[in-house]
Amino acid sequence: MSQKYIKPPVEIRYAKELEALKANDTARKPENWVLSPKAVRTFILGSKTPITYNGEKITVNKKFFGNDALVERCIITLAGSRGLMLVGEPGTAKTMLSELLSAAISGTSTNTVQGTAGTTEDMIKYSWNYALLLAKGPVKEALVPSPLYVGMSKGIITRFEEITRTPAEIQDSLISVMSDKVLNVPELEEDGLIFAKPGFNIIGTANIRDKGVNEMSSALKRRFNFETVNPVKDVRLEKQIIINEVEQTALANKIEMPVDTDVAELLAITYHELREGISESGIKIDKPSAVMSTAEAVSVFYQTMSNAWYYEDDKMSLKDLTENLNNAVCKDTKDDLERLKGYFNTVIKFKAEKIGGIWKEFYTARKYLK
Ligand SMILES: Nc1ncnc2c1ncn2[C@@H]1O[C@H](COP(=O)(O)OP(=O)(O)O)[C@@H](O)[C@H]1O
Ligand SMILES: [Mg+2]
Structure with missing residues (x-):
């Protein structure tokens, strides 16, 4: 078009x-x-x-x-x-x-x-x-x-x-x-x-x-x-929505890099868990009061992708992702920052040890939360 x-x-x-x-x-x-x-x-x-x-x-x-x-x-x-x-x-x-x-x-x-x-x-x-x-x-x-x-x-x-x-x-x-x-x-x-x-x-x-x-x-x-209308409950579906939406926006803005589906999955899981207040493995999470909507996840992802396109030679950086997530979640109250840190120190830490890979990178990026 x-x-x-x-x-x-x-x-x-x-x-x-x-x-x-x-x-x-x-x-x-x-x-x-x-x-x-x-x-x-x-x-x-x-x-x-x-x-x-x-x-x-x-x-x-x-x-x-x-x-x-x-x-x-x-x-x-x-x-x-x-x-x-x-x-x-x-x-x-x-x-x-x-x-x-x-x-x-x-x-x-x-x-x-x-x-x-x-x-x-x-x-x-x-x-x-x-x-x-x-x-x-x-x-x-x-x-x-x-x-x-x-x-x-x-x-x-x-x-x-x-x-x-x-x-x-x-x-x-x-x-x-x-x-x-x-x-x-x-x-x-x-x-x-x-x-x-x-x-x-x-x-x-x-x-x-x-x-x-x-x-x-x-x-x-x-x-x-x-x-x-309720938020999407299925993480795979949420991942797919993020990918579809980001692909379309990127195309419209002539950002010609493929969508990193691993990062989309990581973000979909993060949003899902923070919204539900419980992790996949059953760890309880103190939910942020901010809205954890799919639309917000899309915008956090797209922001990170733009950054990758203009500054980082197409490499999605988990530092940027964490900073953008930080900004999206901690708008209303300072307590949300503590909640987000708490999530990293329990659930993300657990995934970093158990799954490794980008979860480990994500856990390391917790130092950018502020
Ligand atoms: N169930 C869903 N199916 C498809 N896309 C969704 C769904 N939930 C959220 N989204 C995404 O989030 C965006 C939500 O935006 P919007 O329609 O402005 O939400 P609302 O009006 O409820 O605040 C959509 O454009 C789409 O990208
Ligand atoms: Mg609306």
């Missing part, structure tokens, strides 16, 4: 796969959906055999790992009248999954409201272009539609990122839209009611580390089906 964007949206990144799936799609489909639920599932979970399209064989790789049933339920929710709310720890691919769903169902993943403490009702519903409003009065032309407005009028999905960061009373402006599927613009003299077209729905994401879902009103909660 030519490098036009730092991070192309899902529908551009996987344009070929989406086209191929569409051309071969004969399954039942809700009104206005680009792909059928079956094809959406294949896009996200991958196909066993390549799809033939324009005489070419297109491989559809699995993109979301760890819970196929959850993905199937999400798709079915979106075909119904309730919204979908993905909740979980940061870095569990909630955003990624919501982008994949939007791109496959509506052809776009960018119709998005980003929830913050400063999100206002205007940003959720609509606002005005004041120059036009003064010149022409409250006419449709002067109205600046929000992503919700666009979703309703086009019949596509609106993503609402980090919805629980938005004050609860602002979140509640979604209630009437979600139950009646109509948005009222009282200022407009005619056509003041915007009816949602089929295909419209909302995907919200919420981090349980933020203010939380508790403060969301029960009236709004009832308009959503909740799905909890």
